[in-house]
Each structure stands twice: as C-alpha cells, then as structure tokens.
Amino acid sequence: MTDCDYPHTAYGAEAYTDKTGWVLLDSIHRTCVDATKTKQSLTGPFGFGADDLRVVALTITRKEDTK
Numbered sequence: 001m002t003d004c005d006y007p008h009t010a011y012g013a014e015a016y017t018d019k020t021g022w023v024l025l026d027s028i029h030r031t032c033v034d035a036t037k038t039k040q041s042l043t044g045p046f047g048f049g050a051d052d053l054r055v056v057a058l059t060i061t062r063k064e065d066t067k
Contacts, residue, residue, distance in 0.1 A: 011057055012056055014055075025042065
C-alpha cells in the first residue's frame with residue numbers, strides 16, 4: 001500500500017434528473033477545469049440544459065480498519 005496524504009480533492013460533473021435528483025456523470029477528474037470541460041461537452045447533445053448540470057468538488061478520504 002502506498003503512503004498518501006488524505007483527504008484528496010477531485011471534481012466531477014453532475015446532472016439533475018426528475019427521477020433520481022443529482023447524479024454523478026462520467027468520471028472523476030483531478031482538476032476543476034477538466035470537470036468543467038466535461039460539463040460543457042454534455043450541455044445540449046443529451047438534452048441537458050445549463051441549469052441541469054453542475055461541477056462538484058469531491059473529497060476522498062481513507063478509512064482505516066474497514067471490514
């Protein structure tokens with residue numbers, strides 16, 4: 001196992017759907033710029049408007065002694 005400092009911050013693009021609310025799309029990105037590019041590429045072609053998509057910051061932590 002590697003010795004990494006936690007927490008890590010990553011970024012993702014979320015879409016709002018009437019059925020499930022906000023859901024994370026695509027993959028997790030290392031920078032906000034990359035997540036914003038994903039958001040922009042999804043606006044329009046799949047029926048999402050600008051208000052239906054957002055970029056979110058994700059905090060990744062490591063829990064010790066998990067079973």
